[in-house]
Amino acid sequence: MENIFTIHSFNLCPFSRQVRLLLEEMNINRDSTFAIMLAAQKRGYENWYCLPHNMWAEKNKVYGNMTRVNVERKDPHYENISSETLDLSTFDAVFMRKDPPFNMEYIHSTYILSILKNQTKVINDPDGIRTANEKVFILNFPDLITDTIVTKNRDVIRNFLNKVDGHMVLKPLDKRGGEGIFIVKSDDKNTQALIDVSTDYGNTSIMVQRYIPEAVQGDKRIIIINGEPLGAFIRKPSEYDHRGNLCAGATSVECEITTREKYICDTLRPKLNELGLKFVGIDILGNYLSEVNVTSPTGLQEIANMYGVNIEENILED
Numbered sequence: 063m064e065n066i067f068t069i070h071s072f073n074l075c076p077f078s079r080q081v082r083l084l085l086e087e088m089n090i091n092r093d094s095t096f097a098i099m100l101a102a103q104k105r106g107y108e109n110w111y112c113l114p115h116n117m118w119a120e121k122n123k124v125y126g127n128m129t130r131v132n133v134e135r136k137d138p139h140y141e142n143i144s145s146e147t148l149d150l151s152t153f154d155a156v157f158m159r160k161d162p163p164f165n166m167e168y169i170h171s172t173y174i175l176s177i178l179k180n181q182t183k184v185i186n187d188p189d190g191i192r193t194a195n196e197k198v199f200i201l202n203f204p205d206l207i208t209d210t211i212v213t214k215n216r217d218v219i220r221n222f223l224n225k226v227d228g229h230m231v232l233k234p235l236d237k238r239g240g241e242g243i244f245i246v247k248s249d250d251k252n253t254q255a256l257i258d259v260s261t262d263y264g265n266t267s268i269m270v271q272r273y274i275p276e277a278v279q280g281d282k283r284i285i286i287i288n289g290e291p292l293g294a295f296i297r298k299p300s301e302y303d304h305r306g307n308l309c310a311g312a313t314s315v316e317c318e319i320t321t322r323e324k325y326i327c328d329t330l331r332p333k334l335n336e337l338g339l340k341f342v343g344i345d346i347l348g349n350y351l352s353e354v355n356v357t358s359p360t361g362l363q364e365i366a367n368m369y370g371v372n373i374e375e376n377i378l379e380d
Contacts, residue, residue: 085111085131085140094362094374095159099133101374109133110153114160114171117150124150124178151181155378158186161358162238164195168357179338185377187338191356194337197235197269199354202333206326206351209272214261219270223248226272232260233269238357245273276348282317283361285373286342289331292373293365294319314364322349330354341377 090096099109109131116127130143150156158175160168172188179187193199200207209226212235213219223230228248234241244260246253260268280298284291296315319327323346330351334342343359345352362374 088139090133090135090139091367092360092363094360095157095358096133096139097362097366097372097374098157098159098377099131100135101372102378103133105378107154107378110148114167117171117174119174119177122177124174124181126150150178153182155183155185158184158188158191159358162196162236164236164357185340186342186356187340190337190339194339194354194356195235196353196355196357197233199356200351203329203351206329207271208274208348208350211270212267213270214264214267216257216261216264219257219261220254222270223253229273231271231273232256233271234260235267235269271352274348274350280312280315281352282323282346283364284319284323284327284344284346285359285361285365286327286330286334286344287373287376288340288379289327289335291319291324291327292376293361293369293371294323295361295364295368314368316368326351 088096103109110128111131112126112128118125125147127145127147129145132141132143133139134141156175156178158172160171162168169192172192175184175188178184179189198212201210201212209222211218211222219232223246230246232242232244232246234243242260244256246256258264260266278299280296282294282296284294286292294317296317297312298315299312326344326346330342330344339356341359343355343361345355362372366372366374
C-alpha cells in the first residue's frame with residue numbers, strides 16, 4: 063500500500079487528542095495541506111499524520127507515532143483510522159508541513175529528517191529548508207530585491223532609514239503570517255521604540271527593507287512547483303491593516319504572472335532545484351522579490367478557487 067506521511071505542529075497531549083484537535087481546526091477551504099492530503103487520497107495513497115515531538119531518530123532510522131486519517135470535503139472532514147509507531151522509511155513520501163516559528167526545535171526536526179532523505183522522498187528537502195531562511199534567502203539575489211539589510215545593530219538600522227528616504231519596513235526572521243512586521247517613518251516618534259522592540263533592544267537580528275509604495279495594492283504570491291511557476295494571486299490588505307497576509311484579513315485577487323516575475327522565477331529555479339525545494343511560494347512586492355516561503359507554503363486552494371486548476375496534483379508527480 064502506498065503511503066503519504068505529513069508532519070505538523072501542535073502542543074497538546076496525548077497524541078490522539080492532538081491530531082483530532084489540529085485537524086478540527088483546519089480550514090478545509092483554505093488549508094494547502096488539506097488539499098494535498100485530499101489529492102493524495104484520490105490517487106489511492108494512505109495519509110498518515112504526525113507531530114514533530116512524536117518523531118525520533120534511532121541510529122540511522124527515523125520513527126514516529128502516527129495516525130492514519132481519511133479526509134473529505136464535508137462535515138466531518140476527517141476520520142481517524144488507526145494509530146501506530148512506524149519506520150518512516152517505509153513511506154513513499156514524507157511532507158514537512160510545519161509552520162514557523164523557525165526556532166531550534168524546528169531545526170532539530172530537520173536534522174532528524176535529513177537522516178531519512180536518503181531512504182525515501184522528503185518534501186521539502188530538510189537541508190534545503192535550513193539553508194533557505196524565508197527572509198534571508200533573498201539576499202542571494204541582489205538584482206531581484208529592494209534595498210535590504212539584516213542586522214540587530216540599532217545604529218545601522220537608523221542610518222539605513224536615512225538612506226531609504228525615511229520610510230522602511232521591519233521584519234522578524236523566524237515568524238509567519240505577517241507577525242511582527244512594522245512600517246516605520248523617520249518623522250514618527252514611535253520609530254525608535256519599534257526598532258528597540260523588533261530587535262529586542264539590539265539582541266535579535268531582523269530584516270529591514272525600503273518601503274515599497276505598491277504595498278497598498280497588495281503583494282503577489284506565486285506558487286512554484288519543481289521550479290515552474292504554476293499559479294499566482296494578489297493578496298490585497300484590508301483597510302485596517304498594512305499586511306498582505308490572508309490570515310491577517312487580506313483578500314485574494316486574480317492576476318497574471320508578468321514578464322518581470324517570470325524572470326524572477328527563472329533566476330530562482332537553479333538554486334531551488336539544487337536545494338531540493340520542490341514546493342515553494344514566493345512573494346513579489348512591486349517589481350521586487352520579498353520572500354521565498356519553503357517551510358509550509360500556502361495558496362493552493364486560492365488558485366483552485368480562482369482558476370479551476372488543482373496544482374497540488376503536480377506536487378504528487380514523480
